[in-house]
Amino acid sequence: MTGILFGTGIGPGDPELMTLKAVRLIRENDTIAVPGEKPEESIAYQIAVQAVPELAEKELVAIPMPMTKNAKELEENHRRGAEKIEELLDAGKNVVFLTLGDPTVYSTYLYVHKRVLEDGYDARIVSGVTSFCAAAASLSEGLVENSEELHVIPASYQIEDALELSGTKVLMKAGKKMPAVKQFLKEKNCRAVMVENCGMDTEQKYFSAEEIPDQASYYSLIIVKEKRKK
Structure with a gap:
């Protein structure tokens, strides 16, 4: 059975503004996707680990998201990110993708979310404080x-x-x-x-x-x- 992707908003910065649902999903799932080259250096990770210390023991998956307006480069990175996540879903793992604020507001996660959905997988958005x-x-x-x-x-x-x-x-x-x-x-x-x-x-x-x-x-x-x- 394939896994589910949860695009999870963790709020703007204060770990106490993380939702109960975001905290529960991180605790219940072992595979956490984090935007950036090094998950532990990501602002999203640094916020979430304060609310959920056990996050440090999870399987952390880096999803590089370079800051660029180059359409071709963005497309390629979004495609690679989606493919990396789909491999994990195919292995039966649920993936919790951490994203700042709310995933529906100028979030890089959305580009991956749409591709994963188009490829036939189950992907869900979990709201966060904007x-x-x-x-x-x-x-x-x-x-x-x-x-x-x-x-x-x-x-x-x-x-x-x-x-x-x-x-x-x-x-x-x-x-x-x-x-x-x-x-x-x-x-x-x-x-x-x-x-x-x-x-x-x-x-x-x-x-x-x-x-x-x-x-x-x-x-x-x-x-x-x-x-x-x-």
Whole structure:
């Protein structure tokens, strides 16, 4: 009998935000897939092992996921990752694939998930706490109220038009484009706050575009709110 793939969200950084289901699946299954070349060095692993110490004794499977926008390279890595997991499923092993936040939000896991499903295997998604919800909670404010809209935007791409949208804008994955993102925020006179490394020991909060550092961590999330009415 073939195994089942569980794409498991482990939340944004605080191990206490892992769901009971995520913890149970890690405990009940012996094969854990982790994005990256070295599983123990993965942020996802380092978060999960704090909540489930026995994770350190599991069979850890590295699934390399290079940070690149090269379509051909991405396709090849996703294909190899899916094939590696399918070999384990064919051996009758359930595989728990750890992924930060929630697997349905800008997750590299999704590309593997779709391929495994297309190849006829049983693959399931296990929700996790999203980074933008955790960041808003850390800032002690809501994301949206009443009829406000919420827009989740990959900030590494064009954001000028996105900043014109009404409601709250969540800018994810700014990365190396942080200086340009900051400049756009200043030009638009936006009310912006940022949480860096949300839920981790190194968490930092910034309460204006001017405060945000140019060299912020990859795990940085900006929340742009409409100006308060006087």
